[in-house]
Amino acid sequence: MHTNPKHLAIKDFVYELPDERIAKFPLPERDQSKLLYYKSHHIADHTFTDLPDLLPAGSLLVFNNTKVVQARLIFRKPTGGAVEIFCLEPVKPHREVQLAMQQTRSCTWKCLVGNNKRWKEGSLKIFFEGGVVTAEREAQQDGHFLIRFTWTPAELTFAEVLERCGRLPLPPYLNRELTPEDRTRYQTIYARNEGAVAAPTAGLHFTDKVMKQLQAKGIESNYLTLHVGAGTFKPVKADTMETHEMHAEQLMVSKQVVKQLLQHYGRPLIPVGTTSMRSLESLFWLGTLLLQQPDLRPEELHVTQWLPYETSTPPAAAEALQTLLDYMERHQTEHLHTSTQIIIAPGYTFRVCSGLVTNFHQPESTLLLLVAALIGEDWKQVYRHALSNGYRFLSYGDSSLLLP
Incomplete structure (x- = not known):
C-alpha cells in the first residue's frame, strides 16, 4: 500500500465505461434507482428504498445541502452569434459564495467563455422580463476570464439574476x-444554499418518503454545505497524482453539526456523497491545524491537498473536533x-467517516480514487459487478452503499 498517493x-484507476451505460436522463422516480450494497467484501443488489434497512443501527447521515445555480449565461451578439459565459467562482466584492449570491447591482466572477473569439469588443447583454444583465471582460487568466456583471433593476440579487x-x-x-x-431533478430535495x-x-x-423511513429507523441526519465546483469533472491529466492540482471548494459548517459529530463519536458516520465525505474529513484536518496554530484567523483556515499525508502524528478525531468547536466558540461564530x-486517495486514513453513499464515478477521476481509498482494491469488483448487472453510471445513475 502506498502511504502517500x-x-x-492514474492509469491504475481505469475501467471500460461504454457510453450507453451513462445515465442520460433521471429515472421517473428518484428512489427507484438500484442500490449496490457492499459490506466487508460482499456485494448485494437492492433498490434505493432499502437504504434505511441497510444502514448500520445508530448511524448518522450527513448531507450536503448546496444548491446548484443556473450558472450558464447565453449572450446573443447583435449579429445573432451566441457567447456562453459559465460562472465558476466569485472574485469581488466577495469571494465567499453565500455573500456573492446576495450581491446587488454588480459583481465580478471567474468564468469560462465559450466562443470567446466571436466576442470582439465591448459588452454583451441579456434582456429578461423587467431588466437587463450586462457582461464585460476585465481580464484573462490561464484559461479563465474575469467577467464583470452589472444589472438592472439594481436591487435584484445575483442569485435572482441567474434564476431569471x-x-x-x-x-x-x-x-x-x-x-x-x-x-x-438535478437538485436534491433538501438543496438550500445556492452556489454549486x-x-x-x-x-x-432521496425522497421525502425515504427521509421519513430513516427517521422511523432512528437514523439521525444533519447538513453541511460544500459548494461543488466545476473542478469535480476535471479529469486527472497527470501521470501521477503529484502534479494533479485539486480544485478548492468552499465549505460551510455550523457549530451545531460539529457538536453532533462529537456526541455521535464512536458510532457509524455515513456521508451522503463524496462532497460530504471530503467535508467531514476536512473538519478533522482543520482541527489538527488549530491544535498546531491556535491563533489562525478564520480566513486562514484551509485544508491543502497534501496536508493529511504530511502530518506526522495526527490527533485523535475527538480531540481535533473538540479543538474546532472550541475555536468556533472562542470566535463566537455559529x-x-x-x-x-x-484529496482522498489510496493511502489515506479515514478519521471520521465509516462508510459512504455514492454514485458510480468516471474512470481516472479523483472521485474514483476516493472510493478506492475507502474499500481498497475491491473497487474493481464493485465496478465490475455494477457493469455486468445493468447499473446506470454517473450523475443521473444508480447508487451504492459502501461499508468497508
Missing part, C-alpha cells in the same frame, strides 16, 4: 440539451466558512 499512477436568465449547468458528459425536468455548479449527485435519490482542497 503522490506516486499513484441563467441555465442549469448539466455535466458535460451528458452531452444533451436541458429539459424542463432537469430544473427539479454541479449537484452533489448521491443525494438525488457558522465556519472555510475551504478545502483535500
Whole structure:
C-alpha cells in the first residue's frame, strides 16, 4: 500500500465505461434507482428504498445541502452569434459564495467563455422580463476570464439574476440539451444554499418518503454545505497524482453539526456523497491545524491537498473536533466558512467517516480514487459487478452503499 498517493499512477484507476451505460436522463422516480450494497467484501443488489434497512443501527447521515445555480449565461451578439459565459467562482466584492449570491447591482466572477473569439469588443447583454444583465471582460487568466456583471433593476440579487436568465449547468458528459425536468431533478430535495455548479449527485435519490423511513429507523441526519465546483469533472491529466492540482471548494459548517459529530463519536458516520465525505474529513484536518496554530484567523483556515499525508502524528478525531468547536466558540461564530482542497486517495486514513453513499464515478477521476481509498482494491469488483448487472453510471445513475 502506498502511504502517500503522490506516486499513484492514474492509469491504475481505469475501467471500460461504454457510453450507453451513462445515465442520460433521471429515472421517473428518484428512489427507484438500484442500490449496490457492499459490506466487508460482499456485494448485494437492492433498490434505493432499502437504504434505511441497510444502514448500520445508530448511524448518522450527513448531507450536503448546496444548491446548484443556473450558472450558464447565453449572450446573443447583435449579429445573432451566441457567447456562453459559465460562472465558476466569485472574485469581488466577495469571494465567499453565500455573500456573492446576495450581491446587488454588480459583481465580478471567474468564468469560462465559450466562443470567446466571436466576442470582439465591448459588452454583451441579456434582456429578461423587467431588466437587463450586462457582461464585460476585465481580464484573462490561464484559461479563465474575469467577467464583470452589472444589472438592472439594481436591487435584484445575483442569485435572482441567474434564476431569471441563467441555465442549469448539466455535466458535460451528458452531452444533451436541458429539459424542463432537469430544473427539479438535478437538485436534491433538501438543496438550500445556492452556489454549486454541479449537484452533489448521491443525494438525488432521496425522497421525502425515504427521509421519513430513516427517521422511523432512528437514523439521525444533519447538513453541511460544500459548494461543488466545476473542478469535480476535471479529469486527472497527470501521470501521477503529484502534479494533479485539486480544485478548492468552499465549505460551510455550523457549530451545531460539529457538536453532533462529537456526541455521535464512536458510532457509524455515513456521508451522503463524496462532497460530504471530503467535508467531514476536512473538519478533522482543520482541527489538527488549530491544535498546531491556535491563533489562525478564520480566513486562514484551509485544508491543502497534501496536508493529511504530511502530518506526522495526527490527533485523535475527538480531540481535533473538540479543538474546532472550541475555536468556533472562542470566535463566537455559529457558522465556519472555510475551504478545502483535500484529496482522498489510496493511502489515506479515514478519521471520521465509516462508510459512504455514492454514485458510480468516471474512470481516472479523483472521485474514483476516493472510493478506492475507502474499500481498497475491491473497487474493481464493485465496478465490475455494477457493469455486468445493468447499473446506470454517473450523475443521473444508480447508487451504492459502501461499508468497508
